[in-house]
Amino acid sequence: MDDRKPTVCLVGVGLIAGSLGQALRRRGFAGEVVGLGRNAASLARAVQCGAIHRYALEPSDAVSDADLVILGVPLGATDAVFEAIRDHLPAHAVITDVGSAKGCVVESARSRLGEALCRFVPGHPIAGTEHSGVEAAFDHLFVDRRVILTPLPETDPRATERVRAMWQAVGAEVRTMSVAHHDRVLAITSHLPHMLAFGLVDSLSRNPDHEEILQYAAGGFRDFTRIASSDPVMWRDICLGNRQALLDALHAYREDLEVLARQVEQADAEGLEAIFHNAKHTRDAYLEWFEGTATGERTDDGE
């Protein structure tokens, strides 16, 4: 990187990458933040929002000078992006991503990145909201949030440290774990709840009386279904990208739901109370920990 200023390239400048760009600049990143994408209007808004300095529509114009390339696209676009940027990557460039599932991204990287694989650090900031697009970006999105990195056996430790330092610079706490563990954990805490919330609202919408019924839905319903307002394409890709772990979580949940249904059917007061007590206890303990560690927006979201 010598004496020229470092360049960060954000591929896809939506909520996450946009917030990262804003945060880097706000926290004194001295280099240039370049956006790469297909939609000039959206990239122009990203410039206005302070997420990037400039943008390009051609990989060669955005990636060739980059020291750090960060993929912020829906998982379904990962393959195509790796393919498009590969031949333009400088030999020293570190590559990372922000995808909510890691197994599918790693598979993609293995098949597309060639020798650059050793400089690829799979990553996932556990932060976001149900909104999308750079207009929803904000520079403190990552403060006190966890970012999971899942470096591969091939990954150059210096690349991992570079990515870790970047996330720490914007206020996040970085953890590392295996790809498989990440995907199992996130299936449970995030992907399954999203499926359940999308499923509930879809199910309700098929009721011919749903407009009347929704008039009697209140805050509990609103919060329970908040994540069902998330971006459908992004979540389609996550569900498919983390298919096996999600199916495992869904299977376990459906079995537990069957037990619960049987308890209601059999009017098993004791059994129901035990489950509700246990859930409340677990959730209250989690909340105490969560509120103690997180200081971000009330609407911050984990994906």
Add this chain to the structure above:
Amino acid sequence: MDDRKPTVCLVGVGLIAGSLGQALRRRGFAGEVVGLGRNAASLARAVQCGAIHRYALEPSDAVSDADLVILGVPLGATDAVFEAIRDHLPAHAVITDVGSAKGCVVESARSRLGEALCRFVPGHPIAGTEHSGVEAAFDHLFVDRRVILTPLPETDPRATERVRAMWQAVGAEVRTMSVAHHDRVLAITSHLPHMLAFGLVDSLSRNPDHEEILQYAAGGFRDFTRIASSDPVMWRDICLGNRQALLDALHAYREDLEVLARQVEQADAEGLEAIFHNAKHTRDAYLEWFEGTATGERTDDGE
């Protein structure tokens, strides 16, 4: 009611009845608000919170002068309360309740209230939070919230009007519907989501790694599971009190979840995206309506 001051008796002074007592007094109710319960310490706190003027532990001391008796107890206690107060009710007293399921309360009333049945108006304010107890009460809980009354064929219309006027006086919007319709609607918008949230957290807590897993749960999980911090005994009673409608809703949901699981299994991108799109569209439309009508606390809850 002549020239003496009207008396309202709250049987069980928790979040809902306590908030109602505070709201009535705050909105200029000129009479006396009396609490009836079994726990003197809790009732003393209700006096301190401004929810009631005084309390009694014996039905005869609280109900004999009452013009309006409002049950604010868990559904499972309804039978016993009707039994305990019946012989002390003045001949003109109007009785109502705030229970989240109505069929079971009506059944209880039919078997216990005798001739007072015609002055009983089943009611349900769609308001609350995941907290319980009079300490969590606040006087604007019902402002712009809906209250559903489900008067019976036997109900004296004057009793219904009396209860309607009370709820309107504390800022609520009152609707009437049949008992069965209420129970079907609330099973879908409230009881099912509570079951699903309790079920998810319980399921998670059985995972040996749940403490580690929860470290990666963020705002989406927190909001999705907020209602799993609700009172276990109250919810046990609601699930059993609205058993059939809840089972119907649960059954329909489990079928839809099976479809969703199959779509993930078969990597049906189009099908998943259609469901997620539809859910987002329905939820966003609901939200627009909800935010447009409700002005209460962000944490207000429907039960």
